Amino acid sequence: MENKIYVVGMGPGKEEMMTGEALSVLDQADVLIGYTVYLQLLGERFQEKEKMSTPMRQETERCRLAFEEAKKGKKVALICSGDAGIYGMASLMYEIGKNYLDIDIEVIPGITAASSGAAVLGAPLNHDFCVISLSDLLTPWEKIEKRLIAAAKGDFAIAIYNPSSHKRKDYLQRACDILLAFLEEERACGYVENIGREGTKAVTCTLKELRNQEVNMFTTVFIGNAGSEIINDKLITKRGYQIERDTNICGNN
Amino acid sequence: MENKIYVVGMGPGKEEMMTGEALSVLDQADVLIGYTVYLQLLGERFQEKEKMSTPMRQETERCRLAFEEAKKGKKVALICSGDAGIYGMASLMYEIGKNYLDIDIEVIPGITAASSGAAVLGAPLNHDFCVISLSDLLTPWEKIEKRLIAAAKGDFAIAIYNPSSHKRKDYLQRACDILLAFLEEERACGYVENIGREGTKAVTCTLKELRNQEVNMFTTVFIGNAGSEIINDKLITKRGYQIERDTNICGNN
Numbered sequence: 001m002e003n004k005i006y007v008v009g010m011g012p013g014k015e016e017m018m019t020g021e022a023l024s025v026l027d028q029a030d031v032l033i034g035y036t037v038y039l040q041l042l043g044e045r046f047q048e049k050e051k052m053s054t055p056m057r058q059e060t061e062r063c064r065l066a067f068e069e070a071k072k073g074k075k076v077a078l079i080c081s082g083d084a085g086i087y088g089m090a091s092l093m094y095e096i097g098k099n100y101l102d103i104d105i106e107v108i109p110g111i112t113a114a115s116s117g118a119a120v121l122g123a124p125l126n127h128d129f130c131v132i133s134l135s136d137l138l139t140p141w142e143k144i145e146k147r148l149i150a151a152a153k154g155d156f157a158i159a160i161y162n163p164s165s166h167k168r169k170d171y172l173q174r175a176c177d178i179l180l181a182f183l184e185e186e187r188a189c190g191y192v193e194n195i196g197r198e199g200t201k202a203v204t205c206t207l208k209e210l211r212n213q214e215v216n217m218f219t220t221v222f223i224g225n226a227g228s229e230i231i232n233d234k235l236i237t238k239r240g241y242q243i244e245r246d247t248n249i250c251g252n253n
Numbered sequence: 254m255e256n257k258i259y260v261v262g263m264g265p266g267k268e269e270m271m272t273g274e275a276l277s278v279l280d281q282a283d284v285l286i287g288y289t290v291y292l293q294l295l296g297e298r299f300q301e302k303e304k305m306s307t308p309m310r311q312e313t314e315r316c317r318l319a320f321e322e323a324k325k326g327k328k329v330a331l332i333c334s335g336d337a338g339i340y341g342m343a344s345l346m347y348e349i350g351k352n353y354l355d356i357d358i359e360v361i362p363g364i365t366a367a368s369s370g371a372a373v374l375g376a377p378l379n380h381d382f383c384v385i386s387l388s389d390l391l392t393p394w395e396k397i398e399k400r401l402i403a404a405a406k407g408d409f410a411i412a413i414y415n416p417s418s419h420k421r422k423d424y425l426q427r428a429c430d431i432l433l434a435f436l437e438e439e440r441a442c443g444y445v446e447n448i449g450r451e452g453t454k455a456v457t458c459t460l461k462e463l464r465n466q467e468v469n470m471f472t473t474v475f476i477g478n479a480g481s482e483i484i485n486d487k488l489i490t491k492r493g494y495q496i497e498r499d500t501n502i503c504g505n506n
Contacts, residue, residue: 009368016277019364020269059492083368087492090376094489101485107372111272111362115262118338119360126344127392128400130383130409138493139380143408147381150407154400156383232354236347239312239340240391 003103005066005076007093009084009110012196013041017116022108026077033066034079042079063092067100083112087133087161114159117192117220120202122234124190124222125157134171135162148175152182157228157237160221172221176211179223183207188224190235191215204230256356258319258329260346262337262363265449266294270369275361279330286319287332295332316346320353336365340386340414367412370445370473373455375487377443377475378410387424388415401428405435410481410490413474425474429464432476436460441477443488444468457483
């Protein structure tokens with residue numbers, strides 16, 4: 001593992017939801033680098049490992065730290081929640097890696113919230129889907145809005161990450177209002193809180209009801225496509241064996 | 254596990270890319286049901302287990318088989334490649350489950366090709382993205398076309414599943430032609446073959462070049478968004494730390 005940094009997706013949090021590959025990389029690492037909350041989620045198995053962290057929003061510093069530790073000859077694993085390549089640190093590592101060309105990067109995939117949340121809720125992403133983050137820290141809101149509209153027009157099932165935070169309390173409501181301009185109020189939806197951690201909570205509802213739900217930064221939201229149904233309190237998007245009803249929402253495409 | 258069927262995502266194929274949870278469920282199962290190719294990918298660990306299968310395209314029969322075996326009191330694991338809830342059997346199980354209300358269903362998520370392929374290629378899905386299958390076995394081609402257009406207009410990164418098969422040799426070419434009406438020829442793209450199996454092959458290229466690549470049913474294709482770049486032969490979609498260049502492709506939204 002010399003002169004190579006592993007960027008590791010740890011999945012939703014529980015060790016049993018990590019892959020064998022990810023566990024093996026962490027076992028072999030000299031130092032585990034990550035956001036403090038994720039490092040804490042790692043259980044006893046990694047208690048003795050050296051751990052290093054930078055605060056939230058100091059992701060660039062965290063990546064540099066990983067390269068600097070690797071330069072010292074340490075085997076470094078940079079840990080991300082979910083999948084390292086889905087809103088994770090993988091791309092930033094490759095960008096910063098331009099300055100550390102003698103150090104290789106390998107991404108170890110993990111279970112992202114779209115997969116783990118969908119499994120709790122039923123099968124909401126069982127056909128073509130989009131993943132959209134409502135966080136406008138790194139993306140202009142206009143771009144997020146444009147993507148919500150495109151997703152609705154394309155009749156995609158949608159997984160929404162980061163639907164809310166302390167500073168963005170009404171963002172899910174704003175997103176639902178945008179979607180409601182294209183989709184029916186009764187569209188089948190749902191959300192999952194604390195996936196793969198203590199206190200997992202799954203709720204199915206209509207799009208109109210979703211608009212008024214209280215969600216937080218640990219919630220993943222799912223919007224069905226035109227053929228999605230709630231069956232026995234599970235949100236189900238069909239594979240396409242049935243003929244989906246025509247939604248007529250794409251007339252201007 | 255009585256009266257409960259586990260619908261298990263096995264990831265791309267290698268045992269080390271399965272989660273501990275998935276392995277544990279398979280360990281405890283009496284019978285493993287799945288498409289023959291996936292059953293064969295399971296290694297020695299499960300050699301002694303009873304295995305049952307139905308041919309390709311007989312997915313409905315496979316689900317019924319799972320319920321019938323569970324009714325006999327067996328602990329059943331229905332196995333899908335990748336994630337069971339992403340083009341997998343999860344939603345069909347819930348639909349057929351309407352006729353077997355005394356049997357519970359639990360979905361165990363796995364690493365889907367969007368995650369595992371992205372990890373091989375770099376970080377192509379490190380911002381909002383769409384997953385689209387080009388298979389028109391269960392979806393009208395017009396719907397696929399509509400989704401490709403929506404994905405392009407929304408400036409999503411795109412993962413394309415099932416880009417080709419014996420009967421659909423030119424489908425990736427057709428998809429590229431649709432995208433090229435909205436995206437520049439130089440758009441950063443890539444594809445991965447045989448992810449997590451023998452003979453993994455990763456290629457980066459432009460959208461124009463992608464149009465003429467030979468791909469097969471074991472290929473996953475990735476189209477970057479407007480800000481994606483190829484860095485040291487890796488396809489990188491930025492998290493958004495940089496201001497993305499304006500693409501002006503969405504004037505009619």
